[in-house]
Amino acid sequence: MPSAPKRLRVAICGAGIGGLTLAVALSQYPDIEVEVFEGATTLSEVGAGIGIFPRPWKIIRMLGLERDLLMACEMKPTEGPVSAFNIRKSDQRAGFIFTTLITKGMMMQFHRADFQKILLAHLPKSCRVNCSKRLRTYTNRPSSPTELVFEDGTRAVCDVLIGADGLKSAVRRTLLTERANWMQAQGRWQEAADIGACIEPSWSGTIAYRSLIPAERLRATAPGHPVLTTPTMYLGKHGYLIAYPISHGKLINFVAFKCRHDLEHTEFAGAWVGPGDKSQFADLFAHWEPEAQALLHCVEKPLRWAVHTVRPLRSFVCGPTALMGDAAHAMTPHQGSGAGQAIEDAYILATVLGHPSTTRETVPRALRIFDEIRRPVAAGVAEGSRVNGQYFSLAVEGVDFDRYSGKQLWDKLQGMHAEVVKNWEWTWTTSVDGMMKTALRMLEAPI
Ligand SMILES: Cc1cc2nc3c(=O)[nH]c(=O)nc-3n(C[C@H](O)[C@H](O)[C@H](O)COP(=O)(O)OP(=O)(O)OC[C@H]3O[C@@H](n4cnc5c(N)ncnc54)[C@H](O)[C@@H]3O)c2cc1C
Known part of the structure; x- marks a missing residue:
């Protein structure tokens, strides 16, 4: 029997911690079809450790990942x-x-490969993860699906494109280039230049x-x-x-x-x-x-x-496309929070996309809510991390x-x-509950 048509087809570009967490979070919504496109030939996280602080850990627990992750480490999460x-x-x-x-x-500490393995194990069969699919660019046309173009010449379509493709994000490149071109066409040269300056990462x-x-x-x-x-x-x-x-x-x-x-x-x-x-x-x-x-x-x-x-962006979204994780806000690692922030993005993105009020027509509104909630938080964390890096190397002014x-x-x-x-x-003193409540309030407010 043919399955019921899906409310939304979401393409996630990038199968790092951010992209896979989003895929797991979206799997709670059976009327959303999820497909992941990963540029690498195989899924293998870099051989290194990763620490997850209590705030994103709460999301891990809500997504049902805690039990398996605990089996991969010696630690037991504590509240005190x-x-x-x-x-x-x-x-x-x-x-x-x-x-x-x-x-x-x-702070829960893991081998990245263990973390990735557990995320993959929690994906339902219906979620396809395609390797060797490196996105080159995409096109958004009004009232048409978004078309993805891969380096191997193949194409795919979706209703929502999420750029979880890390520091050198191809989604960010296309999104910001289009916006800069638009600004230029309006004669807004300085804004176009400011947007263009965020395309390339900065050392x-x-x-x-x-x-x-x-x-x-x-x-x-x-x-x-x-x-x-x-x-x-x-x-x-x-x-x-x-x-x-x-x-x-x-x-x-x-x-x-x-x-x-x-x-x-x-x-x-x-x-x-x-x-x-x-x-x-x-x-x-x-x-x-x-x-x-x-x-x-x-x-x-x-x-x-x-x-x-990534220099602070003016927006993470454009129409039915959004950036998340390092693609949106790659930061220094001095608060051990880049992946945690990607996990927070994933959770809020899944909340706004999964909400019953979100349809193909209202996706841009849902993504704007994600942007409004997540962008200031991530920017604050990035700046805090930058300053921590100075303290840890004893570079204190005066x-x-x-x-x-x-x-x-x-x-x-x-x-x-x-x-x-x-x-x-x-x-460790705040939680994502406030963000979550704000997202729901905004989604349920009259348009
Ligand atoms: C030294 C160091 C230590 C760190 N320690 C911590 C820590 O303890 N805790 C913490 O929270 N964070 C830490 N971080 C930060 C954390 O590693 C990143 O923020 C996090 O991995 C970002 O996840 P992501 O999924 O957004 O991006 P990524 O992990 O970069 O994943 C992006 C994925 O997209 C794929 N991709 C790229 N381009 C394309 C394309 N064009 N098409 C398709 N796929 C593509 C890539 O192959 C990759 O699989 C650390 C970072 C560093 C450098």
């Missing part, structure tokens, strides 16, 4: 205060813990070196190293290290950040992501404390990642930490930590 990270000052021979980041509920001045260290290797090098059990951040001038156990303690997720904030928005020469070499960052950390050295000693074949961001010692140094570090917490606590 927990120590998330020990934070050390490490750019000296004798480093010391100067604070512990206390969060309400813990943050920071390079991340990521590696997964086998816990056995660290144990052999430094028996009882605190990172085997305790997430830790090692701060110093011009960079920092972050390390925590994942995969039932078998691996240590390690990232070294080399920060040149003065180079923000300059062009990064060379490939943005590629194999790295310890020699590219060892110099910066050469005089750091032994605990940091032990980690650096265990790093093999790091992946080098020039951290790029404070030269080298000039202080003893109680004075301690007080300066405490002052900085207080700012970090003020900046970061949104992710």
